[in-house]
Amino acid sequence: DTGVSQDPRHKITKRGQNVTFRCDPISEHNRLYWYRQTLGQGPEFLTYFQNEAQLEKSRLLSDRFSAERPKGSFSTLEIQRTEQGDSAMYLCASSLRVLGRRDTEAFFGQGTRLTVV
Amino acid sequence: AQSVSQHNHHVILSEAASLELGCNYSYGGTVNLFWYVQYPGQHLQLLLKYFSGDPLVKGIKGFEAEFIKSKFSFNLRKPSVQWSDTAEYFCAVADKLIFGTGTRLQVFP
Numbered sequence: 494d495t496g497v498s499q500d501p502r503h504k505i506t507k508r509g510q511n512v513t514f515r516c517d518p519i520s521e522h523n524r525l526y527w528y529r530q531t532l533g534q535g536p537e538f539l540t541y542f543q544n545e546a547q548l549e550k551s552r553l554l555s556d557r558f559s560a561e562r563p564k565g566s567f568s569t570l571e572i573q574r575t576e577q578g579d580s581a582m583y584l585c586a587s588s589l590r591v592l593g594r595r596d597t598e599a600f601f602g603q604g605t606r607l608t609v610v
Numbered sequence: 611a612q613s614v615s616q617h618n619h620h621v622i623l624s625e626a627a628s629l630e631l632g633c634n635y636s637y638g639g640t641v642n643l644f645w646y647v648q649y650p651g652q653h654l655q656l657l658l659k660y661f662s663g664d665p666l667v668k669g670i671k672g673f674e675a676e677f678i679k680s681k682f683s684f685n686l687r688k689p690s691v692q693w694s695d696t697a698e699y700f701c702a703v704a705d706k707l708i709f710g711t712g713t714r715l716q717v718f719p
Contacts, residue, residue, distance in 0.1 A: 526707055533712075535709040535712040549706060584653075586654075599656075601646075
C-alpha cells in the first residue's frame with residue numbers, strides 16, 4: 494500500500510497520560526498535514542510541514558500538542574497530559590508542492606481514533 | 611486568514627433529485643479549492659479540485675463545481691443524486707488546506 498498510513502488505528506488511554514501517533518506520508522510528498530476530527534465536524538487544522546519545517550501551528554492548539562517531522566519523511570504527533578476533550582479522530586494527509594506549479598491534492602490516511610478515559 | 615463556510619449542514623434528498631451544496635471561502639492569495647467526500651467508515655477522498663482556468667470543474671461520480679471569484683464561492687452540484695452519494699461533503703481551501711464544517715447528505719431511494 495503506497496498511500497498515507499497512520500499508526501496506531503485506535504488508542505485508548507487514561508487521562509493524564511501521554512500519547513504519540515505516527516504518520517507515514519506518500520513517499521515523494523513534501524507537505525504533511527495533521528487534523529483533528531470529531532463526530533459531525535469537519536477536519537480541524539492542527540499543523541502542517543513542508544519537508545522538515547513546521548510552517549504553522551493552529552493557535553487553537555494548546556502547548557500540550559507537539560508535532561515533528563525530523564527527516565522530512567514520517568511525522569509524529571504527541572499529546573501530553575491527555576484530557577477527555579482530546580478524544581477525537583486524528584488525521585494525517587500529504588501532498589506534493591512543487592515551486593512554480595500547482596499542488597497535488599492532499600491524500601488522507603485512515604486516521605487514529607483516540608479515546609481518553 | 612483562510613476560512614471556509616458551508617451553509618448546509620444536513621441535506622435530505624430523494625434519488626434523482628438535484629443537489630447543490632454551498633461553499634464560501636476567504637483567502638487573500640492564489641486560490642486552490644477542493645471538495646472532499648467521506649463515505650461512512652471511510653477516509654476522506656477527493657471529489658474535485660480547482661486551481662485555475664475553466665471555473666466549471668468536473669469531478670468523479672458526476673459531480674461538478676463552479677468557482678465564482680466575485681462571490682468567493684465554490685458550490686458543488688450534481689444533477690441527479692443516487693443513494694450511494696450518502697456521505698459527508700467537505701469544502702476546503704489551500705494554501706494550508708482549511709476545511710469547512712461539512713454537509714451531511716442523505717439520499718433516500
